[in-house]
Amino acid sequence: MIDCGEGAQIRMRQMNVKTARLGHIFISHLHGDHVFGLIGLISSFGMLNRTADLHIHAAAALETILKPQLSFFCEELPFQIIFHVINPSVYELIFEDRTVSVYTIPLKHRVPACGFLFEEKPRDRAILRDMIDFYNVPVWRIPKIKQGEDFITAEGDVIANSVFTKAPEPPKRYAYCSDTAYSEKILPFIEGVDCLYHEATFMNDEKVRASKTLHSTAEQAATIACKARVGKLIIGHYSARYNDKNGLLHEAKSVFENTFLAEDMKSYDI
């Protein structure tokens, strides 16, 4: 989970998100709209008798802020909360498991802030079931074949790995950048990602205001997408002044065609 504004747990329930599978929360920066939902989420996990550890990756001050609330409202939680301090001013690996690596992306905002890059690890080669059956490959050989090994039949014939497998889907990369002013310094970190989420708080006629509040315009978000040659751009974090988001979308699309509006409760393919 990335950031946790007020009401996040309510939306998760509405969308039937399986919260038991949520192990790590990454907090980009300590403004209320990115953290006020944490205490309610944690409190509800307690009532649901969650037992799995919950890891929170955030700037150090978050623990100081949350701890007294946890002691008061959530005593005797049946699970551990593990705080991991991140340094938002550097690009570095902050988490990895079997399938994914997560890196911080330093952003430019009024308080220390970072985005996150999620990078899938290369997958095993994809098995062609028919050929496995045809050559009677025993089950215990399959993991090795997925990793690219050839197969030697009982008769001693070597069958090339490419007979049994095809190249896997290339690993996907997703970058989340909010909140931030326009900053080309992020380009090397997000170069060529499949999907970029970039904030677009304002339209370009509010460029001065964007720069003053260290936010971006839709045109600026799209310019970053274009320069980083990303596959797809999702914009969001719109100022409340825009009832109709289509102006933002059109502005971004005029620079980077493959742009989508972030909408509440909508899923996007990466």
Added chain:
Amino acid sequence: MIDCGEGAQIRMRQMNVKTARLGHIFISHLHGDHVFGLIGLISSFGMLNRTADLHIHAAAALETILKPQLSFFCEELPFQIIFHVINPSVYELIFEDRTVSVYTIPLKHRVPACGFLFEEKPRDRAILRDMIDFYNVPVWRIPKIKQGEDFITAEGDVIANSVFTKAPEPPKRYAYCSDTAYSEKILPFIEGVDCLYHEATFMNDEKVRASKTLHSTAEQAATIACKARVGKLIIGHYSARYNDKNGLLHEAKSVFENTFLAEDMKSYDI
């Protein structure tokens, strides 16, 4: 405003509640589902440049919990927050203005908790416009006539006040009681109120669980309504297990017919 759970400000926006008119928040007890929305609400008021004081009436610990969050997330708020400590274990007047008095109602819960009684003050008599015009009563006399004074014409005739006015609507009384176990001790405080909100977390088949967690069943809420001879009962605070609330409603109605289900975003006449 009574209590402020997570997402309260979101619902208020959805319902176009004029938050500028919100001056006092009364917090029944310090469980998360009654307070987690406060920090977000206050933070948004700051961004909306509210200037009017905001009064929060709650147990003393709330200030201790909120203060560090306010300093961190809401520095330089353009308005004052004034905390008023309430003692949830006694029935006492905690607020009054020109039109209403508010009293605490001691409840029986796992932490110190109180309900609130809102009592309108008697209104002035209602003016009968036609008769005011007929006797050419000057405008400056009207406030006195509203208060029951007779009118003396230029000719010295005394016209009885009842010619110009009729009795006002009787003052309304509304009692809010959540969270609480069944407790007849509250009866003297809520006797004859026009409308009672009483929690009904469970149905009667979970009576043991209700008693253990210090909550009430729908039947118990209705019994209180019946014994206090209230005008109307609204039940709420349902356990998440009840997807269909009609069981709760029917159970309550079998004891007290004039019962209604509290529903999100619905308004009720008192």
